[in-house]
Amino acid sequence: MSVTLTRIEPSIAGVGDYLALMKPRVMSLVVFTALVGLLIAPGHVHPVIALTALICIAVGAGAAGALNMWYDADIDVRMARTAGRPIPQGRVTPGEAAGFGVTLAVFATVTLGLLVNVVSAALLAFTIAFYVVVYTMWLKRSTPQNIVIGGAAGALPPVIGWTAATGGIDVEPVLLFLIIFFWTPPHFWALSLYRTEDYARAGIPMLPVVAGEAATRRQIVLYTLILAPLGVVPWLLGYAGVLYGIAAAVTGAAMIALALRLRGEGRGHGASRQMFAFSILYLFLLFAVLLVDRLSGGLAALAAGRFLA
């Protein structure tokens, strides 16, 4: 009689490996945009409730990152950009990452629902499910439109922040959603232009792999031409002051200039790298100025109210 035993080696995963599973850089942008959504929302939110909401959103984003790394471990190992992640490195097993992700996702959504409100918890649950199931499991490996549609998950955090503060949705958070939604394709396609071989080796149908570099550069210009005017709309509709309007117009023009330069670049990748790096700065500036604009307006109104009183 033959008996097969399976010996499980004890884990060597450190705390840093689990933090890496949560994609801290992505998480920081998620937290920042959610913070802006939360702070520009009308009404008053108690700081403890606001902080609780932000922690839940951050943990939820981390959960989505861990579940993404669990499912994508087979392709991560084939790409230079992702080969250093904890699962391809053998420091965390896929099962551990899945358990970690599911636990965090449940904790984050239930806590947000119980301590803040149910609408924001439902949105957070939808965002995690959309990122993991719709983007990671379905779109990423099947269509070059993966990051276009999947970008909706990354665009939802300011809406979650807004609903955490108000319990509902309005035009303004939808505008913020649209800005991030149309920002995502130029951002990721700029990256994929100088990582094409990586994506091709992993079998991911990113636009440059499937349609070629020229088509990708055209699409980047197209989406940037939609994005730049969209960035100014919060000012045009009266949701933000002139400071935001000027910042959005100037940085939007810079985005268009970079996209046009990228289109005329030929086969080099200098402009793609610049576009990728500047797109991060663009989104950060847009949201930061919106926050400053709103907070300074609020402080001015407060000061005027006190003066008049």
Place this chain on the structure above:
Amino acid sequence: MTAVSETMDDTPKLEEGIRLTEQQLRARRARSIAIALALGAFVVVIFLVTLVRLGSNVLTRPM
């Protein structure tokens, strides 16, 4: 963790138990501390939100 398969004939020999290496012990200790800190933070959050939500009603209860 890595799974290692072994094929043995007849009854398997009883092992003395798993001896953790120095690296595994360090990693486990760090994970345990992190879990403790996370749970502690969770308790603090629940406590603070309870105070904020209930406010002075914490003291109001039927006699």
